[in-house]
Every structure is written in C-alpha cells, then in structure tokens.
Amino acid sequence: MNKRFSKRRMLLKLAAGAASLSFLGMPASAQSFPERTITLVVPFAAGGSTDVVARVIAQKMGDELGQQIVVENVAGAGGNLGADRVARADPDGYTILMGTVATHALNPLILKTKPYDPEKDFAPVSLLVVVPNVLVVNPELKVNNVAELIALLKAEPDKYAYASSGNGTPLHLSGELFKSMTGVSMQHVPYKGAGPALNDLLGNQISIMFDNLPSSSSHIKSGTLRALGVTTAESASSFPNVPTIAETVPGYETYTWNALFAPANTPADAIDKLNAAAKKALADPAVAGRMADFSAKIVGSSPEELKTHVSAEIAKWGPVVKDANVQMD
Known part of the structure; x- marks a missing residue:
C-alpha cells in the first residue's frame, strides 16, 4: 500500500516538473514584459517640447514598469527619420516612439515619397497630451x-x-x-x-x-x-x-500633441502594459504639475482612442496642407 502511494507521489512530482520545464521553455509573455531597457525614440532634437514631454514621462513610466526607459533623439526630415526607425523596429515593445501630429498626420500628407504608413505601420499606445x-x-x-x-x-x-x-x-x-x-x-x-x-x-x-x-x-x-x-x-x-x-486673426487655430506608438504587430499584452504605465505616469502629481507648467492638457487615452484620433487628424489637416501648397520630396 505504501509503495503504491509512494509511486503515485513520484509520478505527480514528475508531471509537475515537466509542466514547469514546459512553461520555462515558452517565449516571454505578458507576465515577463519588460525584461530589459526600453528605448523611447524622440524624432526631434533635444530641447524641444516633444523631448521635454518624453523625458518627464519616460522616468515615471520606467519606475512603474521596473525597467529604465532611455530617450534617444533621432532628428531629421521633420520627424520622419525617428518615426521610420520605430516603424521598422522589432515589434516586441522595446522600441517605442513619441509621435506627434507631424509624424502621424502632416508628414504623410506632405511627402511625395512616404517612408511609412501612419496607421498601418504602428500600434497605438496612448495619446498623452495636447500642447x-x-x-x-x-x-x-x-x-x-x-x-x-x-x-x-x-x-x-x-x-x-x-x-x-x-x-x-x-x-x-x-x-x-x-x-x-x-x-x-x-x-x-x-x-x-x-x-x-x-x-x-x-x-x-x-x-x-x-x-x-x-x-x-x-x-x-x-x-x-x-x-x-x-x-x-x-x-x-x-x-x-x-x-x-x-x-487678432479670427479663426486662426493650430496645436500639436504627443502620443506613444509601438511598431505594428507588437503583442497586445506589451501594448496594455505600456498604456497602463503611461496613464499612471500622467496621474503622478509631479508629472501633472510639470505638464501644467506649459499648459499641456493631459489626455491619457486608450490605444483605440488614439487610433481614432490619428484618423481624425489626417482628415483635419488635409485641407490645410492643400491650401498652404506644401509638398516635399
């Protein structure tokens, strides 16, 4: 009798061990993201407002995620170089973009040769602020x-x-x-x-x-x-x-915004974690105070809301670009 129970216990232990090894062999999932440093690409030079917002947000998001978020300035071509780099990055959540109305509405409308599609080549994370x-x-x-x-x-x-x-x-x-x-x-x-x-x-x-x-x-x-x-x-x-x-000029109105994007096909669990960290960062009193210093209106949207926002911005700026007759190679 004791031998039978002993054998049964051994089989249960072996089964549990096999399950553990199987789990360890699985690819990294939502439970493990992020496991290393995240790069936040700012597609403009240091010192501008997009850079300011990025650095304030990155620190608090990094605290929330338990991994450092490094801001990297990739300036040039009105934001296209940095945006294109993220569009072509591995879709794993470790390279993300601080996008703007320029990278996701104006450039696609203005450029004759379009290096990326603002809607198809990115996974929206969150609309952060309107500036x-x-x-x-x-x-x-x-x-x-x-x-x-x-x-x-x-x-x-x-x-x-x-x-x-x-x-x-x-x-x-x-x-x-x-x-x-x-x-x-x-x-x-x-x-x-x-x-x-x-x-x-x-x-x-x-x-x-x-x-x-x-x-x-x-x-x-x-x-x-x-x-x-x-x-x-x-x-x-x-x-x-x-x-x-x-x-003085009735009807005049322009503004910009900052939003987080990942490459298209980034896993939904990574997007969800980035979105949650961004919202928590924006809710931090120190971050909110810093944004208020320069009248940036905090939004903190869902990925779906950012997707809708980008489509609306493309539709809004189309006539403005046409009237200004701005087109570039």
Whole structure:
C-alpha cells in the first residue's frame, strides 16, 4: 500500500516538473514584459517640447514598469527619420516612439515619397497630451502684439523670416497659415528641431518663431523671448496674459500633441502594459504639475482612442496642407 502511494507521489512530482520545464521553455509573455531597457525614440532634437514631454514621462513610466526607459533623439526630415526607425523596429515593445501630429498626420500628407504608413505601420499606445503652440519674437524686434507684427511685415515684406522646427512640421504650417490668413510675406527658415531654432532666436540671428509652448515657456517667463499670442482657440492656463492669435486673426487655430506608438504587430499584452504605465505616469502629481507648467492638457487615452484620433487628424489637416501648397520630396 505504501509503495503504491509512494509511486503515485513520484509520478505527480514528475508531471509537475515537466509542466514547469514546459512553461520555462515558452517565449516571454505578458507576465515577463519588460525584461530589459526600453528605448523611447524622440524624432526631434533635444530641447524641444516633444523631448521635454518624453523625458518627464519616460522616468515615471520606467519606475512603474521596473525597467529604465532611455530617450534617444533621432532628428531629421521633420520627424520622419525617428518615426521610420520605430516603424521598422522589432515589434516586441522595446522600441517605442513619441509621435506627434507631424509624424502621424502632416508628414504623410506632405511627402511625395512616404517612408511609412501612419496607421498601418504602428500600434497605438496612448495619446498623452495636447500642447499649444505660441508665436514668439526676439525682444529686439519692436513689436508688442500680433497686430503690430502684421503691420511691420506688411510695411517691409520679405525683410523678416520666421523659424520652425523643420519643413512640414506643425510649427511650419502654423506660420504658413498665419501668412495666408493675414496676407503678410515672410520667409520660412527650417531647423532640425526646436532647440537649434530657439538658440538662433535667442541670439537674434532670426526674429520670429512659431514654437511649442513647452520649449519656449522658460524664455517667455524670463523675458528673453516675447510671446505675442498662443495658437489655440483659448488662452493657455500657464500664460493667461498672453492673448490668442485668433483675437487678432479670427479663426486662426493650430496645436500639436504627443502620443506613444509601438511598431505594428507588437503583442497586445506589451501594448496594455505600456498604456497602463503611461496613464499612471500622467496621474503622478509631479508629472501633472510639470505638464501644467506649459499648459499641456493631459489626455491619457486608450490605444483605440488614439487610433481614432490619428484618423481624425489626417482628415483635419488635409485641407490645410492643400491650401498652404506644401509638398516635399
């Protein structure tokens, strides 16, 4: 009798061991992701608003996931180089993108040769924040508001130029929309990101810039740049005394946004974990406070909501790009 029970116990142990070995031999799943460092690609130079948002979010997401998230700036081609890198990365959740309206709406509309499809080549993770843009000038330019700038540009057409973070970016189109709605003439000077453009603006190598509010906010507060107007329909909570451009140019409105994307076919469990970590990071009081500093409106969407948002943005910006007659190779 004892021998029979002993034999039965041995068989049960062997079966349990086999099951454990089978489990260990399985590929990494939701329970193990992430097991190593995650790379968050920012498709613009360091110092711009997308970079600022990425670095704030990455630290808190890394804390939540238990793995470091390293921000890597891959600037060039208006965000296309970085976005294309992520589109072609292994779909395992370890390479993700801080996408924007440029990478997922404007560039696909503007480029003749499209390196990626913004909807088919990415797995949406979460729409993080919506960010106002702002029209800023070097204080040496003797204008104090939008009306005075329009008058100056009409009096001296093509004498002045405006900077942006690159061809085809929301900031470029913010300038083109301003020109078309006001009838002014000024040259566009594209840079490889907001950081280098701001450096020249602060040094007075160029006088005017359309920028994301986050990257200009500290300069506005210190007085090294003068803000003439925000580009959203409503004023920014962090700069209530800065009027909207629409107060002088009725109907004028542009803005940008930041969202997380992974390569298409990234496992749903990895997407879910990234989404949950992003939402938890955005709920952190320190992160929320940092976003409020530059009037970034926190969203924290589901992957499905981000997918719908991208489709809507492509539909919205199509007529703007056409009217501005912007197309690039």
